[in-house]
Amino acid sequence: MIEPVAFFRSPFSTKFGIPRQSGIVEDLGGRIVFEPSFRNPDAVRGMEGFDYLWLVWGFSENPDTHNVTARPPLLGGNMQMGVFATRSSYRPNGLALSSVRIERIDIDTPCGPVVHVLGADLMDGTPIYDIKPYLPYVDCHAGARGGFTDANPWQTLHVVVPEEFASCFHTAELETLKKVLSLDPRPRYHDDASRVYGMPYSGKDIRFTVDGDVLRVVGVEDLQH
Structure with a gap:
């Protein structure tokens, strides 16, 4: 134990x-x-x-x-x-x-x-x-092989955060959030451009949609404690 x-x-x-x-x-x-x-x-x-x-x-x-x-x-x-x-x-x-x-x-x-x-x-x-x-x-093992990851690099998304929502964060916090969202938090089998997703982050509920390779933030609300 x-x-x-x-x-x-x-x-x-x-x-x-x-x-x-x-x-x-x-x-x-x-x-x-x-x-x-x-x-x-x-x-x-x-x-x-x-x-x-x-x-x-x-x-x-x-x-x-x-x-x-x-x-x-x-x-x-x-x-x-x-x-x-x-x-x-x-x-x-x-x-x-x-x-x-x-x-x-x-x-x-x-x-x-x-x-x-x-x-x-x-x-x-x-x-x-x-x-x-x-x-x-x-x-650290320089030059080590990465198996199936070598042939399948992660595809990132372009993240759009309208100013009305960007203003909810400090500059550094916003940049970190955008990097997180660019990794596509959705399950890999999801592909519905009309679906709105919610992601709790730093005390806020981040609402977003994904259409193709573009992720757009459509809402930011404080989480209730």
Whole structure:
């Protein structure tokens, strides 16, 4: 039995819209908040000397599955690959691995040390089971093959945010949101230009449509708490 050492705080209150891999949206911010037994500055001593971390975390909103195949979104969601040849979120033990960049470390907060990171693909409240430093000399393999991902680059969307909705965000926050939306949050089998989608993000409900390769924001409302 493993227990979380921390929980992640993210602008995403649901799974919908979260980047499908860490690092794709480089400026997407989040925080690692430790559990009480690890709220000790000694637990992060030396972390400031690294640029990136590995997070071992759990797909807390997905049931464990013993399926031996998965349908990668990059292949349109209609082609099966072996589950161990994919990064499907439906896994035998629901464990995930993400590389994130350290933005800063606040040592003295009411919650103990808090690590601010960029580029994460975790939902708000996600349990983190372990944290390790990223080591360039062993973790980077230049020229490595990427399997089916090499021949199927992700196609991004052109995002249109009318000024009336763009004004709801600070400049940096808007640019990050546009990068998230450009990755096409919809399930890969969806293709209905008239459908309006909703994506919770940073306390707001982002409403949008997709027609061809153009995503248009059609509404932004504060979420009710």
